[in-house]
Amino acid sequence: MEIALVTGSSTGIGQSTALHLARTGFHVFATMRNPLAGADLLTIASDEGIEITVLPLDVNDVDSCESCIAEVISQAGQIDVLVNNAGIGGGGAVEETPIEVFRDLFETNVFGALQMMQLILPGMRERRHGTIVNVTSVAGRVASPSMGAYVGSKFALDSITEVLAAEVYRFGVRVALIEPGVVLTPIFTKRDERATPSDESPYREFSERIGHHFATKLQNPAMPEDVAQVILDAITTDDPKLRYLVGSDAESLMSARQKISDEEWVAMGREMTLEEFSAIQSKMGVDLS
Numbered sequence: 001m002e003i004a005l006v007t008g009s010s011t012g013i014g015q016s017t018a019l020h021l022a023r024t025g026f027h028v029f030a031t032m033r034n035p036l037a038g039a040d041l042l043t044i045a046s047d048e049g050i051e052i053t054v055l056p057l058d059v060n061d062v063d064s065c066e067s068c069i070a071e072v073i074s075q076a077g078q079i080d081v082l083v084n085n086a087g088i089g090g091g092g093a094v095e096e097t098p099i100e101v102f103r104d105l106f107e108t109n110v111f112g113a114l115q116m117m118q119l120i121l122p123g124m125r126e127r128r129h130g131t132i133v134n135v136t137s138v139a140g141r142v143a144s145p146s147m148g149a150y151v152g153s154k155f156a157l158d159s160i161t162e163v164l165a166a167e168v169y170r171f172g173v174r175v176a177l178i179e180p181g182v183v184l185t186p187i188f189t190k191r192d193e194r195a196t197p198s199d200e201s202p203y204r205e206f207s208e209r210i211g212h213h214f215a216t217k218l219q220n221p222a223m224p225e226d227v228a229q230v231i232l233d234a235i236t237t238d239d240p241k242l243r244y245l246v247g248s249d250a251e252s253l254m255s256a257r258q259k260i261s262d263e264e265w266v267a268m269g270r271e272m273t274l275e276e277f278s279a280i281q282s283k284m285g286v287d288l289s
Contacts, residue, residue, distance in 0.1 A: 003076040005029045007059055007116065008086030010037035012185030013135060016224035017083055017231050022050035024232060026081070029072045031057035059086045059112030069119050078127065081235055082120050084113040085135045091147040093203035102149045109153035114160060121168065128172040131235050134161045135178045135227070138250035142257045145269055146206035165242055176234040177243045180227050181250030182217035209277055220289060222247035252287040259284070
């Protein structure tokens with residue numbers, strides 16, 4: 001039985017991934033800052049007779065990371081799969097977003113994931129076996145206005161992951177990026193109000209565009225279970241890839257971005273109505289349904 005450690009497992013993608021992996025034969029260590037938040041997860045596991053152990057983990061605390069990994073190794077002997085899912089959302093215009101918001105997002109979304117990778121990699125490298133899956137976002141490949149802090153953190157983790165994949169290839173360690181579009185998770189209820197633009201903000205229009213996009217896509221979003229299935233595929237496939245887009249909106253947005261120049265993309269920042277912007281997106285083939 002392979003051992004998987006999943007971060008950010010109390011809700012959403014992390015919870016679904018923990019359950020999905022356990023149902024397919026993994027012994028899953030589902031981690032979260034407050035283990036009490038894992039009560040529902042443990043109830044489901046008990047009812048289904050699957051192997052899930054809940055452990056405390058704050059990816060922003062090195063002592064917590066070291067203690068968690070030591071406990072998994074003490075109980076299971078090794079870690080075969082790391083799924084870095086813990087992350088936070090937020091953003092706003094670059095000029096108006098407090099530096100503290102940038103730091104908070106990078107601390108969790110980049111340094112938290114990086115810390116876990118550095119702690120787990122020596123064992124995987126020595127055994128010449130293991131898989132690291134980093135859950136980022138299509139926002140880690142397509143930079144949209146009003147999301148600077150979030151986009152920046154995801155771009156950073158994306159590039160670090162690509163570098164790591166090449167570095168550990170010779171050691172038989174697999175590395176994958178999961179890049180969802182809009183997924184129905186609690187992240188949309190946890191927006192950092194410090195980055196919310198005022199009605200007088202000169203960048204208000206960009207926030208309205210993003211808000212409209214999310215509101216539209218949340219009428220028919222990808223589900224956490226969809227992402228969990230892609231994560232399982234990335235771990236178990238005989239034909240691994242570095243990147244896996246999840247959701248029709250992620251695929252169409254990536255395709256549209258690849259068809260136009262950087263200058264054309266930047267020029268989308270010109271003044272226009274929401275209707276004009278939506279019409280341009282539709283013409284580009286971005287899935288707005």
